[in-house]
Amino acid sequence: MIGRINPFRRIRQSGDDSSIVMDSARKSTGGRTRNRVIMTMAVFFGIYATIGGRLVYLGFQDPVPSGAPASRVTASRPDIIDRNGQVLATDIKTSSLFAEPRHIVDADEAIEKLATVLPNLDYEQTYNKLKSGAGFVWLQRQLTPRQQSEIMQLGIPGIGFRTETRRFYPAGATTAYIVGLTNIDNQGISGLEKYIDGQGLADLQQSGLALPKDLAPVRLSVDLRVQHIVHDEISSAMERFRAIAAGAVVLNAKTGEVVAMASVPDFDPNNPVNAQDKDRLNRMSAGLYEMGSTVKSFTTAMALDSGKANLNSTFDATRPITIGRQTIRDFHGKGRVLTLPEVFIYSSNIGSAREADIVGIEGHREFLHRLGILERMKTELPEVARPVEPKVWKKVHSITASFGHGFTTTPLQTAVGAAALMNGGHLMNPTFLARTVxxxxxxxxxxxxxxxxxxxxxxxxxxxxxxxxxxxxATVPGYRVGGKTGTAEKVVNGRYVSGKRFNAFLAAFPMDDPQYIVLSVIDEPQALPGQGATAGFNAAPIVSNIIRRSAALLGVEPEFGQEKAATLASY
Known part of the structure; x- marks a missing residue:
């Protein structure tokens, strides 16, 4: 019938609509679920990626256990270079062994294993460290790569390695007293290393700002080539003359720069096991000596500069001078009146005493202070001794001081004073840093x-x-070397001993316009067969050899033509 509704058809139609609604809901819900899954996966992936990256980063870092020292232990230092750019001191990386006692299972077994690689390990001290229960203790600083590798193969739990900075000195003992030393924590304790710390490096290290990229090299006035020559010559002389010590310095007379300075016995700064021995002393700046007849250079200059004497002046040296209980004699007396030049070249003690007498006691003392001979020297090197003089000067002190006895000063100060006499009269504080005229x-x-x-x-x-x-x-063909010897008897238990000498030779070259001062010293030299033991036989040849080998390196051109010889006139 028309108009009659089929119930089954309506049901089917309703079913189709519900299915459409349910499919639509299902699709909507499924999309949101997939989004949630993707977002969750992304979050977890990000977390694990961050953790993984952090683990990789930490894997390349040094372990810093609880209680480990601050980062200043491995603070960097600037390179030290010579005037030509040769490295004298630099930082290298090294590994140090530490332990975490709380994680040590068997201290005895750990020590026995470590002793196979480190035979000098202190058993008792190491045992106490490992049983202390601390979070961190050092066991051995600055290992070699081989030692580190062998210890790692032992597989001892509770120990590890930390990378530190160690100072390395390519020139070794050659520059030991100039460059100096650092301690186990890379902090300067002597020489220019200590000076650099005092100029602000220690503060930078403490604040963690001593970064290698920001530390410019420190350029010295030292020429490593000349330094090697000086060190070689004094070492050979010490052995040849069976002396207890020797030293020498090359000083630029125009700038006051120390071009080379060495003293033996010395030590290896890369292994300074004997650096504290009593005979390891920088005798050039930290040793005090009676400089003997080299001081007559200053006595004669004083007499000339006072205006009370000139090159034509004469002094009576016919007989010894007696003052109190002392009698002043000449080593090789001429027994006659001497001209001022003769007093100098014959090294007359009596003539020098007469020169001092015309100036007076106070004038004499003032002149030595003026030239810095009796003042504490001002320079970058920390190891500088203060000269010793009589508290009250009397005439006897002035007389003995005229030929280098009765007061002590350093060899380096003697060279600095001589530079002032050679360069036109200008006294300059010596420097170990490069500087211009x-x-x-x-x-x-x-x-x-x-x-x-x-x-x-x-x-x-x-x-x-x-x-x-x-x-x-001390002469060297072509280089016009001039100078003055000094042979001083040493004082032992308050008395001068004739068999023990401290010899020196003070030289300048080239003499028409001196560019360099060279001073050598040798302590208690023994005479060679057929020779004497005075400075002319041992200290002077050291200077001659140094100039012969280094003059060309210093830029001094030789002249092998007809040299002008000075003429001595006797009146």
Missing amino acids: EEAMADATRVVSEKTSADMRYLYNLNATAPGGSGRR
Whole structure:
């Protein structure tokens, strides 16, 4: 019938609509679920990626156990280089062994294993460390790569390695007293290393700002080539003359720069096991000595600069001088009146005493202070001794001081004073850092006149060229070397001992316009067969060899033409 509704058809139609609704709901819910799954996976992936990245990063870092020292232990230091850029000191990476006692299972077994690699390990001390229960203890600092590898193969639980910075000195003992040392924590304890810390490096290390990229190299005035020559010559001389010590310095007379300075016995800064031995002393700046007749350079300059004497002046040396209980004699007396040049080249004690007498006691003392001979030297090197002089000067002190007895000073100060006599009269504090002539002159002090300086250059040259001059054994063909010997008897238990000498030779070259001062010292040298033991036989040849080998490196051109020899006139 028309208009009648089929119930089954309506049901089917309703069923179709519900199915459509349910499919639509299912699709909507499924989409949201997939999104949730993807987001959850992304979150977990991000978390694990972060953890994994952090683990990788930490894997490349040094372990820092609880109680480990602060980072300043491994703080960097600037390279130290010579004037030509050669490295004298630099940082290298090394591994140090530590333990976490709380994680040590068997201290005895651990020590027995470690002793197979580290035979010098202190058993009792190490045992106490491992049983302390602390979070961190050092066992051995600065291992070699081989030691580290062998210890790792032992498989001891509770121990580990930490990378530290260690100082390495490529020149070894050659520059030991100049460059100095650092301690186990890479902090300067001597030499220029200590000076650098005092200039602000220690503060940078403490604050963690001593970064390698920010530390510019420290350039010294030292020339490593000349330094090697000086070290080689004094080492050979010490052995050849069976002396107890020797030393030498090469000083730029125009700038006050120390170009080379060495003292033996010395030590290896890379293994300074004997650095604290009593005979390991930088004798050039930290040793105090009576410098003997080298001081006559200053006595003669003083007499000339006072205006009370000139090159034509004469002094009576016919007989010894007696003052109190002391009698002043000449080593090789001429027994006659001497001219001022003769007093110098014959090294007359009596003549030198007469020179001091015309200046007076206070004038004499003032002059030695003016030249820095009796003042504590100002320089970068921390190891500097303070000269010793009589508290009250009397005439006897002035007389003995005129020929280098009765007061002590350092060899380096003696060389610095001589530079002032040679360079036109300008005293400059010695420096171990490179500087220009202009920088040196800005801080220089005039201590003698140009005329006095010219006269002293003449006398130095005369002493090397005139017959009987004590400086002839220091001459080097082509380089016009002049100088003054010094042989001083040493004081033992308050008395001078004739068999023990401290010898020195003070030289300058080239004498027409001295560029460099060279001073050598040798302590208690023994005479070679057929020779004497005075400075002319041992200290002078050291200077000669140093100049012969280093003059070309210093830029001094030789002249092999007709050299002008000074003429000694006797009145």
